[in-house]
Amino acid sequence: MRLTCPHCGSRGLEEFSYRGDATVQRPALEAPEEDWVAYVYLRDNPCGAHRELWYHGAGCRAWLVVERDTLTHVVHNVRAVCREETP
Amino acid sequence: MSGERYSVFSLLRETLRGHSGWKPAWRKAVPQKTYDIVIVGGGGHGLATAYYLARRYGLTRIAVVEKGWIGGGNVGRNTTIVRSNYLLSGNIPFYEQSMKLWEGLEQDLNYNAMVSQRGVLNLLHNDAQRNAAIRRGNAMRLNGVDAELLDREAVRARLPFLDFGNARFPIQGGLLQRRGGTVRHDAVAWGYARAADRLGVDIIENCEVTGIRVHDGRVLGLETTRGFVGARKVGLACAGNSSRVAAMAGLRLPIESHVLQAFVSEGLKPFIDCVVTFGAGHFYVSQSDKGGLVFGGDIDGYNSYAQRGNLPVVEDVLESGIALMPRIGRVRLLRQWGGIMDMSMDGSPIIDRTSVAGLYLNAGWCYGGFKATPASGLCFAHLLARDEPHEVARAYRLDRFGMGAVIDEKGMGAQPNLH
Amino acid sequence: MSGLRVAGRGRKARRTFRHGAGNGLETGRQIRFTFDGKSYLGHPGDTLASALLANGVRLLGRSFKYHRPRGLLSAGPEEPNALVELRQGAAREPNTRATIAEIFDGLVASSQNRWPGLALDVLGINGFFSPVFTAGFYYKTFMWPASFWEKVYEPLIRRAAGLGRAADAADPDRYEKITAFCDVLVVGAGPAGLSAALAAAESGVQVILCEQDALPGGRLRGERTLIDGRPGWMWAQDAHRRLAGMTNVRIMTRSCVFARYDGGTYGVLERVFDHLPAPREGQPRQRMWRVVAEHCVVATGGIERPIVFPNNDRPGIMLAASVRTYLHRFGVIPGHRAVVYTNNSDGLRTVADLHHAGVRVVAIVEAGTSTAAQDLARQTGAVLFSGATIANTFGRLGVTAAVIRDAHGREHRVGCDLIAVSGGWSPDIALTTHQGARPVYRDDLAAFVPAQGAGGSDLHVVGVAAGVMTDRGAFESGLRAGYLTSGADGSGKMRLPDVNDAAYDITPVWQGPGTGNLPRAGKAFVDFQNDVTARDIRLAAQEGFQSVEHLKRYTTLCMATDQGKTANVNALAMLADITGRSVSETGTTLIRPPVQPVALGALAGAHRGRHFRPFRLPPTHRWAEEQGAVFAENGLWLRAQWYPRPGETHWLETVNREVETVRNRVGFCDVSTLGKIDLQGPDVRVFLDRLYVNGWQKLPVGRARYGLMLREDGFVFDDGTTARLGENHYVMTTTTAKAASVMQHLEFCHQCLWPELDVQFISVTDEWAQIAVAGPNSRDVMRQIVDPDFDLSNAAFGFMAAADVTVCGGLRARLFRLSFSGELAYEIAVPARYGDALARRLMQAGAPYGIAPYGTEALGVMRIEKGHPAGAELNGQTTAHDLGMGRLLSGRKDFIGRRMADRAALRDPARPTLVGLKPLRVDAPLVCGAHLLPKGAAATAASDQGWIASSAWSPTVGSWIGLGFLQNGPARLGDVVAVHNPLAGTVTEAVVVSPVFVDPQGERLHG
Secondary structure, three states: OEEEOOEEEEHHHHHOOEEEEOOOOOOOOOOOOOHHHHHHHOOOOOOOEEEEEOOOOOOOOOOOEEEEEEEOOOEEEEEEEHHHOOO | OOOOOOOOOHHHHHHHHHOOOOOOOOOOOOOOOOOEEEOOOOOOOHHHHHHHHOOOOOOOOEEOOOOOOOOOOOOHOOOOOOOOOOOOOOOHHHHHHHHHHHHHHHHHHHHOOEEEEOOOOEEEEOOOHHHHHHHHOOOHHHHHOOEEEEEEHHHHHOOOOOOOOOOOOOOOOOEEEEEOOEEOOHHHHHHHHHHHHHOEEEEEEEOEEEEEEEEOOEEEEEEEEEEEEEEEEEEEOOOOOOHHHHHHOOOEOEEEEEEEEEEEEEEEOOOOEEEEOOOOOOOEEEOOOOOOEEEEEEEEEOOOOOOOOOOOHHHHHHHHHEEEEHHOOOHHHEEEEEEEEEOOOHHHHHEOOOEOOEEEEOOOOOOOOOHHHHHHHHHHHHHHHHHOOOOHHHOOOOOOHHOOOOOOOOOOOOOOHHO | EEEEEEEEOOOOOOOOOOOOOOOOOOOOOEEEEEEEOEEEEEEEOOOOHHHHHHEEEEEEEOOOOOOOOOOOOOOOOOOOOEEEEOOHHHEEEEEEEEEOOOOOEEEEEEEEEOOEEOOEEEHHHHHHHOOOOOOHHHHHHHOOOOHHHHHHHHHHHHHHOOOOHHHHHHHHOEEEEEEEEHHHHHHHHOOHHHHHHHHHOOOOOEEEEEEEOOOOOHHHHHHHHHHEEEHHHHHHHHHHHHHHHOOEEEEEOEEEEEEEEEEEEEEEEOOOOOOOOOOOOOOOOOEEEEEEEEEEEEOOOOOOOOOOOOOOOOOOEEEEEHHHHHHOOOEEOOOOEEEEEEEHHHHHHHHHHHHHHHEEEEEOOOOOHHHHHHHHHOOOOOOEOOOEEEEEEEEEOOOOOEEEEEOOOOOEEOOOOOOEEEEEEOOOHHHOOOOOOOOEEEEOOEEOOOOOOOOOHHHHOHHHHHHHOHHHHHHHHHHHHHHHHHOOOOOOOOOOOOEEEOOEEEOOOOOOOOOOOOOOOOOOEOOOOOOHHHHHHHHHHHOOOHHHHHHHHHHHHOOOOOOOOOOOOHHHHHHHHHHHHOOOHHOOOOOOOOOOOEEHHHHOOOHHHHHHOOOOOOOOOHHHHHHOOOEEOOOEEEEHHHHEOOOOOHHHHHHHHHHHHHOOOOEEEOOOOEEEEEEEEEOHHHHHHEEOOOOOOOOOOOOEEEEEEEEEOOOEEEEEEEEEEOOOOOEEEEEEOHHHHHHHHHHHHHHHOOOOOEEEEEOOOOEEEEEEEEOOOOOHHHHEEEEOOOOOOOOOOOEEEEEEEEOOOOEEEEEEEEOOOOOEEEEEEHHHHHHHHHHHHHHHHHHHHOOOEOOOHHHHHHHHHOOOOOOOOOOOOOOOOOOHHHHOOOOOOOOOHHHHHHHHHHHOOOOOEEEEEEEOOOOOOOOOOOOEEEEOOOOOOHOEEEEEEEEEOOOOEEEEEEEEEOHHHHOOOEEEEEEEEEEEEEEEEEEEEEOOOOOOOOOOHHH
């Protein structure tokens, strides 16, 4: 698998580390506990399109939002998380 | 109900008549309108659950629905290792229960799954690992589980071909569980299927669940590709796909699906007599009764439902393998494959009720599901039959994540790919 | 030339098997090699298989289960039978296919899985028991008594297990890995692959052409096909030469593309020096390539199938196209009296070619009825049996006769020493299925072909691999793919060579008579190596193993070293027959990588032995070596454990001396391995506040503070100190183990959670050498190091002070008043390249004060004496409360882990909490990993209340001491607990004490 880092270009999987679902949002400090539990522990874990966070640790150190299919491993889009529009 | 008892006598009798009398190991059941309990997932855990429901809890109207062929999930694609060498009190009694069931499995099922207690040896390469192993070994012993600490020379005596001369991370010793070992994985599924079938369980293959019918917070049955199947209780035992199936009932789980690769070499004259795990990298190996080296390493580390992995992990596994056993450099890799793991948020499984009445969950087995098969089946059957957790599976509750009562053997936190 | 005894008739005849020059052979030179201790001659270009065949050796191996005598089935990598141990000793390669092993001078090969020898093999007796040893018989027996499995049955089974033997010693050869990029990867240098490579290369794109064989040409090497009026192999050689002359083409022979991974990544195994006695000096034996390609043209050709009939496995029964390969490429006649059995038009070529080579074809057996066969029978004088099958064969160690059943059911016994069999061609589609694409069955070809668009738009399957069975079609599809992948419109330029275009047709015959239950003429093999017979398949289906996967797993079909390359389709079709389904309905299994077995050493490359993982060496490493330090692995780091002095006889003596030196005089220790992160920007303070549990708002410039980090789930992540060097400039330290993950965590927090914070940070772990100087004399020593204008007095530079300073006459440095040992101590950081010099200067400057270096062991003793948590306590399972640091958790701000740490389960006082432990007898060791139980309680898990995490002999206290976790620990100071170590069979007693053993008031470090 390869990811096209917006800063570094197409690079092999071994340069990156994975975090997981990019759609979960850290709740406010005072949010209800179930929101926190959901943020820390619960995941949609879809079979198919998945928005996820990767870290280019062996490259530019950017955190990336990757749109990837979890069934086919086809990568549809990669962008730096800093450029991400907050929903 | 299919066939006669297996024994050396029946085998000889059938030999004389050209094996024409063997019956199917399990019937190709068609779905009935309704069952008391339907298990989703005809893998090791689902089949074992059905078997124990019928055998130990006396229930009869039971079906197992399987989207493909039984035993096609992780029970058919693992590295066959069984062990109960855990650290935490939530885990040890459960896995030890499993080990005890393995020890009597063949007589219980009348099926030879080749449970081979050839020992599981975890290698230790530094003081910190040794200290952690002593803590774990002592926890095992206090739980009545066998464990032995070996020094470097004892390891060398047993496995002289490991790298004792030129290793980057020299072997200091090992923690050995003699009762651990390997089991012929496919046979576990077939053995449970055949035994359950003989007790009247319907095993329905090629029957994919497409929906879970819930009314007023209570489960009514399953929509499947072979029609609606009514059920008083539904047990999900479809690790790898737990999130997908649970989502049909509106549940969100503390689980990610990840791919774990496994490997087998060409067949060799046996020289490894136990399961060995490398402590300085991700690598574990045993040698099958056919002679192939069966080995694996770490998960690929990204969410996946594809039963295949990528090259970096292949390389990582073999780097560790050769570092451990330099003599296998010219041995060849025959086949690699991948399985989908339910990676839970603390690395430990879930056997519990859900927020939907009548819907029960058996999930989150990470890469430890195979060794758990008998106890998982027993404990899930207990929960389904009695509506309360089996005593050795009390810790495996679904709400432990929210409460913070996690069972985190590796101490990696809520990051599934690090467990 | 040597000869052989033609078995079966008792009549001796010296016959030659080399009939002339093969197109792949250098007949001018001879090579000497041995097989099973006997010496033979061959030529450069020979495989072990062709050379043995040329010497009349037909018996090459024994099968796995029944130990049936076996010879060559094929001439390629699909070979199931002819597996040998190649080379000797540490270089022994088990299970090597004789059909792809090129011979070299001095080659030593041995047969395997036989005892005492090939011709007489004791375990051949298994064949006698074969009526019992059916598919899956072992699942039905060996169950009683239970203990007998490990003691009796399994050892017997394991004695018979396996084929070849792994080498006895470490692999002597080197391997390497390399990554290459290209626009088009072409797999296979047959007519289709060469055409594709030419078309792509001429368009100017970067091309890599991989051919697993030593020579280009593919099937052209084994045929008499004329291309543009010349032998086809010559065309291939010309095409190869043209490609070799182009700068945008890399040609790799002896290079198998063994797997396709995600993102256009391919694994390629190049056998660099396997064809020579040893690799050239400094060169690898094999090289694994990771090829990243925009497009891949799969031109892997096909694999011929055998036909399943009773006793179809005797030496001398060979695939028809392989017979042609031996004839044309190697100039070898595989037999002198041949029967050709085919169900397709291609197999008939063998009749003509054998005849052309002077071999007598005694009979043609065809499944259907064709005029081509009638013509051939006329030309060759062979007897033609149309609509016929072979019903049995004879010959113990090699075939001597075939029983042909004609269309009317009459049987004819025909003497022969060669049966050439063709059951049709299966496209070699392995690479196209690695990504999970299921192939589709084509009835007209009786074979699986890749599904349309299988494996993605970057994969282009051409030639026979795509089910294009004609030579013309191979060229055409190859050229088309070549142009397509290069983005050029080649339709105008496409010039097809002039080639004869014979059509391919097939009359499938999946199993002849007598292959099922009755009549029992003999075993009809489907999977040769694993001895899976037609009867096994029938039995498996009868027992319900009717899914393809169940069949495979129950019978071990396709599980041998050849992965069922020749067996798969026959088996599926038979299963379809038995279950009354079509082959399409029956389905097929996916072919798993690798395409051909790959040496494990090649996948590991250079990462073995001492080079398994890189070493990280602290800046003072070389100096420490000079001091005679003893080193230990610490992650990738190699750190000095202790520094023995002459006369010291035990490591503990050394460590005690080092501890006493620090406690009484002064010592120093390289602590550069701690993670160091330099943070700058106006919002660093806020950032730290959110990273650490404790507050950072009030830390003044010039001060450092201890900080504790949690994970978001509330458990402890890491700890360290962070110093404020300037208004907006901080430097953070992490533990050695977590340096990289803390850095990643900071990046996550900044980029993903709080991008609005104006902070910049970078890891400077490798940029700074940091040395701890500790002990009552440390200030005196530092005065010799730090330039004199800096005031080191306690008032000016007290505990937890931090400053940019200059040392040794103007060298930029950082100074911290930090103490892990609990003594008056400093940590001094200089640019990494000065680390070595600083160590030497400290030794010099500190000599009058009694300085000595100390290692990680003494460091560990002193931190235990002070009750500082380290790796064993920060194991990812502990909370701040467990460590006695619950009070640090600020209630006034958000920080990572705050909400989850607040959950009752994480604050439960019943959780095991950090305590100190002292044995009742000071010299009774406290063992790390021992468990803590109430005194007198039974040694069971129910009484288990905690464990010892760290322990050491404390020369300061004069006792063993330990840090442990104990339920309700802080409330139990003074209690005596039982220390259980069942692994060692010991139970001792210890008293629960405060975890701070030395200087609990902290007077020394403030001094």
